[in-house]
Amino acid sequence: MSREEMATILEEIALLLELKDENPFKTKAYRAGAETVRSFPDDIVALAAANELKGVKGIGEALRDKLHEMATTGTLAFHTNLRAEFPSGLFELFELQGLGAKKIKTLHRDLSITSIADLKQACIENRIAGTPGFGEKTQKNLLEAITHRESHVGIFRLGTVAHVVEDLLQQLREHPDALRVAACGSYRRAKETVHDIDLLVATAAPAELTAYFTSLHGIQKVLAHGETKASVILDNGLQCDLRAVSNTQFPFALQYFSGSKEHNVALRQLALRKGWSLNEYDFTQVRDDAAPLPNVHEEKDIYQALGLQFIEPELRENLGEIEAAQEGTLPRLVEWSNLRGTFHNHTTESDGKNSLEEMAAAAQELGLQYLGIADHSKSSFQARGLHEDRLLQQVALIRELNAHDKNFKIFAGSEVDILKDGTLDYSDDLLSQLDYCVASVHNLFSLSEEDMTKRIIRAMENEHVTMLGHLTGRLLLKRESYAVNHSKIIDCAAETRTVIELNCNPMRLDMDWRWWHRARDKGVLCSINPDAHATAQLQFLHFGARLARKGWLRRDDVINTFSLEKITAWLQQPKAQR
DNA sequence: CTTTCTCTAAAGTGCACTGTGGCCAGTGC
Helix, strand or coil: CCHHHHHHHHHHHHHHHCCCCHHHHHHHHHHHHHHHHHHCCHHHHHHHHHCCCCCCCCCCCHHHHHHHHHHHCCCCCHHHHHHHCCCHHHHHHHHCCCCHHHHHHHHHHHCCCCCCCHHHHHHHHHCCCCCCCCCHHHHHHHHHHHHHHCCCCCEEHHCCCCCCHHHHHHHCCCCCCCCCEEEEEHHHCCCCCEEEEEEEECCCCCHHHHHHCCCCCCCCEEEEEECCCEEECCCCCCEEEEEECCCCCCHHHHHHHHHHHHHHHHHHHHHHHEEEEEECCEEECCCCCCCCCCCCHHHHHHHHHCCCCCCHHHHHHCCCHHHHHCCCCCCCCHHHHCCCECCCCCCCCCCCCCCCCHHHHHHHHHHCCCCCCCCEECCCHHHHCHHHHHHHHHHHHHHCCCHCCCCCEEEEEEEEECCCCCCEEEHHHHHCCCCCCCCCCCCCCCCCCHHHHHHHHHHHCCCCEEEECCCCCCCCCCCCCCCCHHHHHHHHHHHHHCEEEEEEECCCCCCCCHHHHHHHHHCCCCCEEEEEEEEEEEEHHHHHHHHHCCCCHHHHHHHHCCCHHHHHHHCCCCHHHC
């Protein structure tokens, strides 16, 4: 049994105990146990099997025994028995906004509802309103939550698919007949969410490659399997297509299947003007007076033949990139390797999983020169936000650690809550003692657009606010953005010299890439921040770089490409002069 | 269920919002 499986079972037990109305602290202990298992810095499965978990914080006698049972037998009787008490469909009900254990229990007990499908039917038949604890409004809200969820079935976050895709690519590359391998489609264009994955392989033996592909590990179902194309559903429900083409067709197929559709339509029109037709396999002459066909070995040759600069995949949305490529004015996009540090990260002081020292070590290992620590402020109770004295202690510790290391620097900051009226959770005096500050909204999401915009603008006007955190608060495929006027925020950021964060936690990717081009043109600077709550999450910076590219950002538009010397001096300047 | 200012029993993030049902309960951050 894997570490992840053990953690998932503990989490499931927590849900089941909630349904049984157990002591809330008991359920919390199981959830905490799941987290401990996930982030344990050693081989916890082996330790559990050997019964050597005594003394691990958060794992007491009961969890120790259960982990031992799972690690040795592969199952847990306690869990199996508990599961048998409830229908399995109940679990999906937890995914609906507004439903928790208590209400699910009532729905199950009073209305025999055991799945989302049941619930939907009951809402439509008006059977929910009138049940104790449920009224007209709740029924309407539930129906909306179900609709919202349905419209997102089959959509996946970039962060969810990235490692699956990279794994499939690696397996394909290992096949001796695979000459070139690539992922295309919206994944290659770095869309924040994707519907499916398009893989491409150049080979002289297409049938062997498609057969190999359909037999790979992690495939739930084969939808179609032909000579040059195969479609499968992966274990996580994601559809994945493979196309096998010849080596000469490869650049055309790569270009074609990378899209976007709109970008390709515009490209084909350009080709027609030269007398060529462009499809997924080659150029062909369609007029007698056509120019001679170009030699194409790589994707960039296609763009060159059409009189264009090479257009990076992230930009291919037909949002001005073709015109810019004709004029030769495409930006040189920022790259992951340009990043020297990052600013919005948490530690165990608030809701992070790793200590200050561990986070700093991980950042160094990643090749960064500096790391900004921005734990939550006191109003974020749920995240164990820091009161003034704890923040000052943290600052002192950071100063002390910095004194020992000349090659790496920790910046002392805070993710300070923007309160309802736009004032901040700490005094100006305290904020002035920090190296920088990220200001974020964490509550009262239902304010009107006008009030929310005013609230955020007031915060940006504070001279101590270096940057604005996750502008819209969205959680991709889970929670809508709160209402906020992007244009006004961008204008204000330009005026007040407030940096806007590109929060690159794959759940957020906020501010949205569609706004960055405009912000950049107004002179707004970007900070790519992983919002890391654990050392491994510093890797989210990879997604950040890709989304920044998608937003047309160059190296100099992103402050965490600045060297340690430059960023140190930059932070010390008064905000108005940055 | 775990931890501890412990040795057997108590304490364990706390507030705001929504909607329902009569001044509270459930959910979410």
